[in-house]
Amino acid sequence: MSVPVFDSQIPATAARKVEFVSATSHSGGSELHPQGFGVDLAAYRQYVRALDEAGFDYTLNGYSANSADSFVVASASIESPA
Structure with missing residues (x-):
């Protein structure tokens, strides 16, 4: 089995930053x-x-008809500083 060869050049159209979700x-x-x-x-x-x-960087809150409203849960999760 051979090891694949990848081009080490980064295309000019590549994203300059990575965001984690x-x-x-x-x-x-x-x-x-x-x-x-x-x-x-x-x-x-x-x-x-x-x-x-x-x-x-970001968090997705899932939603469906039989679950809690994601906006309400996200709002309720914000902790005020003591």
Whole structure:
């Protein structure tokens, strides 16, 4: 099996910066281990804080007809400074 060869030249049209995007779960679970339909605000805040500390630029809040409104959850997750 041969190793693929890649061109080391970066095209002029390539992005100059990389942005990292994540997705969140309101309930603290995952697709493989769902935790129900409720909102676990403490778990959500902890997850978002970890993403911020890790340097993610954006976080996607999923939504559907049978889940909490993502704008409300995102607004509720903002912690005011003490």
